[in-house]
Amino acid sequence: MSRHRGEGSSSRLQVRLESLNAARELAEGRVDEDQLGAVYEVLDRASSRRSLSSAHTVVGIFGPTGSGKSSLLNALTGTDLARVAARRPTTAEPLAVIWNEDGTEDLLDWLQVPNRHVMPDGAQLLAVSGDRRRGSSDGGVDGGLILLDLPDFDSTELGHRVIVERLAGQVDVLLWITDPQKYADAALHREFLEPLATHESVILVALNQSDRLSESDLTQVTGSLKQILAAEGHGSAVVHTVSALTGTGLGGLAEEIRTIVRRKEAATGRLSADVDVAVESLQKFSGPELPPPSKAARAALSDRLAGATGADAVIDAVVRSYRRDAHAVTGWPVTRWLGRLRSDPLRRLNLRRGDVQDFVGRTSLPEPGPAQRASVDRALRTFGDELSAGAVEPWRTAIRDAAKSPEPELLEHLDEAVARTDFASGSRAWWWPVAGVLQWFFLAAMVVGIGWLALLAALAFLQFPVPESPTVEGIPVPTLLAVGGVAAGIAIGILCAGLARLGARRRGKRVRRRLVASISETTETVAVGPAAAEIERYNGFVRAVAAAGSRR
Structure with a gap:
């Protein structure tokens, strides 16, 4: 069931990544390039991580100077690796402690972690002092695990801070170690935990050096730390009160890490949280859909x-x-x-x-x-x-x-x-x-009438006998033709002009x-x-x- 659940989460993540990439492409040339650059980094990081080993969970151990990260790593691994790492030529390089080496080479190359230590087969997470037997089922890691020992994020070396910031954006799970003196450190909260409010599911918090506090003081410090985390969006985060020196609380922390490794969903959860951040940066440019031009x-x-x-x-x-x-x-x-x-x-x-x-x-x-x-x-x-x-x-x-x-x-x-x-x-x-034929007809009538009258006038002028003109209702036909032709032509012209105005408007x-x-x-x-x-x-x-x- 766990395997199928992981496959479902992966397929949902694929859909989200495809949608995020589509949004990025559509926003090019519209949304600020810096905003899209951050989205592209998420997509690029997701593409790279998903192409690498999905059988391994990368847990980065982050913390300020003096928080006891090295001693905690030694306690969890049952080794003295952290002290050995401190004698390396450069402490700016993180150290990887690996359970189940197969498939980790490309992953660690992408993480840019050249210093690697492979735990023997059957090695436990949190091997109890005096009982480091191989193959013990109690404390065994069921799956691939990489613990990264990182430089202090508040180191005076600028290169250390660069490495921490880069790997904080790449690891699957972020284990933040603090102590009673620095649990409220502004650099820890404002610069790291607060921006990762959407990554609550892949963040672990451990308050180390708890052995230095009385029970009442420990309760007060733990409550204060939880309040700060809740204000930053990590309200459901569990604060593990541990002591690398005495081993107090390490069992619960180690068990939570083993549970995360068994589920094999940390990488997907981390990338999904990264997508949430990218989506949030784009949502301010989104609104209701618009209808097409009506x-x-x-x-x-x-x-x-x-x-x-x-x-x-x-x-x-x-x-x-x-x-x-x-x-x-x-x-x-x-x-x-x-x-x-x-x-x-x-x-x-x-x-x-x-x-x-x-x-x-x-x-x-x-x-x-x-x-x-x-x-x-x-x-x-x-x-x-x-x-x-x-x-x-x-x-x-x-x-x-x-x-x-x-x-x-x-x-x-x-x-x-x-x-x-x-x-x-x-x-x-x-x-x-x-109308044209009628106009020519009445013009012809007018011409005939005028010509007839002119002929009669010429005969009378020359004192020839003038024949009597036929009449219609007492009106001589030549006069009727001449006057009627002119009147009819003008009347038809006026009528046609009115019809032409009507036709022109239409x-x-x-x-x-x-x-x-x-x-x-x-x-x-x-x-x-x-x-x-x-x-x-x-x-x-x-x-x-x-x-x-x-x-x-």
Whole structure:
């Protein structure tokens, strides 16, 4: 059961590490590099440790000067190794005491511990004085164990402090040794134990030299130390009151170490606690997930940008061009030629279908001025603010910047969107030809009537007999043709002008919808797309941080 439990913890750790790495990758370029550097160190350390022996538990013995670390190591190992180590050429190097040597070489190379002592097979942890028999089941180590004897963390040698800090971040279990004089040492608590509040499960605390205190004093010191530890987040930590000199309390400490070794979960627990620290550093950059850009927000942006691109001027040109074209077909033939003297509004803007400049994909709209550029900037800024509402920094700024990133070239893209819009500039209404035929018919009637009257006037002037003209309701037909043709032509022209205004408004509305759709297509690619991608990146980061922080 223990083995399967360890495998489950390892697989959960793998998921957390993968999620943490995903969060780190998503945060690159957004979150401060120093913060991500610390996360990368956790990932790198986890990758290295997990590739090395999982059968061994590395217990580092940390403590200040005079706390009795060396004597405690000797008592636990039943050797005089600590005194031998003190005579090494350099005391800056830690010493490894190893139970079950197989598989430890690469692990100790990674820990950078060249000085190693292998305990004989069956050696006990806490061999009782006078009874160091090999193979004794009482005190045997069931599994691989490495005890590291480390320099004093408060040593005046800077190199000692560097080694202690490095190995404090690498060992699986941290055994902190203190004494009645230094149990409240600020360096121990503020610089080491307090930052390791999340590592409670892999921290052991031993108050050495307990034989120097009376029972009441020992109770008082132990209670004070527990209060300090609780304030630092180690409320459930067990304080082992021990004496390396008399052996008091060493049995309980040794048994706890043996239990940790048997479970084979210390390395996973240590790395999981490291992940907790890394996740905590990223959580301040995480917040609620954001929805993608809504349809309403996209439409509002397109409308704002349509106004910024001069859409009103374009629609006005469409309306006036429609009325011009309608007048050219349905107007009174006598005066319709005057309309041709006015230039086509759409052609002036290079928006007339079939124009020779269509291939360049540009219009002839005036260059955007400061007011127009300010409108685009305001539209993008408003859009970015709406999308990023609820996000935390630096993601809020990243989303806003993504929405504004295309601003320099956006106006050019919008101009191209206007140019490719179908303005239906060559199409005609069904009634135009009908009205045109009627206009020519009434013009012909007017010409015939006027010609007939002119002929009758000429005959009378030359004193020829003037034939009597036929009449309709008492009105001579030549007069009826002439006057009726003029009146009918003008009336049809006025009627067609009214219909043309109505048709122009309807075409203007249709073209505006097409224009906005074309602009929407452009903004979707140029502005909405990058902002939506940044939101998805942020949401991915939020999900990855949550997954990395989950121990389930």
